[in-house]
Amino acid sequence: MSKPFTLTVNGREYDLDVPPTMPLLDVLRNHLGLKGSRYGCGLEQCGACMVLIDGSAEYSCSREVGTLGGRSITTVEGLGSAEALHPLQQAFLEEQAGQCGYCLSGILIAAKAFLDRNPDPTRAEVAAALDANLCRCGSHPRILRAVLKAAAALRHEVV
Incomplete structure (x- = not known):
């Protein structure tokens, strides 16, 4: 069962209505269109899915999105832009x-x-x-x- 909540990604707030147990990686890629983070293993073993959560590099493949209310998430798309690379x-x-x-x-x-x-x-x-x-x-x-x-x-x- 899903309950609407807000997720802050790359400094922008998104209102989502997804199951709280959905992996953050699935939300980023399939609901927000942020394709930079990749699915590699799904087991926190490869690092292809890493994102910053409150400045700490964490795996997004197994992180339940419902645990991230009030946290700041940064994906590779949030590091810089084509005009101003990090x-x-x-x-x-x-x-x-x-x-x-x-x-x-x-x-x-x-x-x-x-x-x-x-x-x-x-x-x-x-x-x-x-x-x-x-x-x-x-x-x-x-x-x-x-x-x-x-x-x-x-x-x-x-x-």
Whole structure:
């Protein structure tokens, strides 16, 4: 049984009438049209579905939407726009840090949460922070470089 409620996503309030047990990922993709977060495993194992919930990177594939009233959700679409990319998005483009790209939205979200906590990380710290994201394709070294580059840009250092 569903009961109408409001969900705040990317700074915008949405009135929803969906079952409270519906996974957040399904609401984002199928009800709000936000396709950036991906379904990978459905078991909190791959990180493709990660979103920020009150600034913390969390899996959306198994998170019941009814538990999120009053919380702020940010998807990869909320990081920046085509006209004003977030420094992470810009660095990923510059470093060509994607192969197929399926995992990148989750990695960008995890990296954002991590850099908010640690603005001057080492390469090893970045690698550890992204460990919950399953992708280890051929571009993984470029992903690590992109996060370090974004960290420097966020600190207003010349890269």
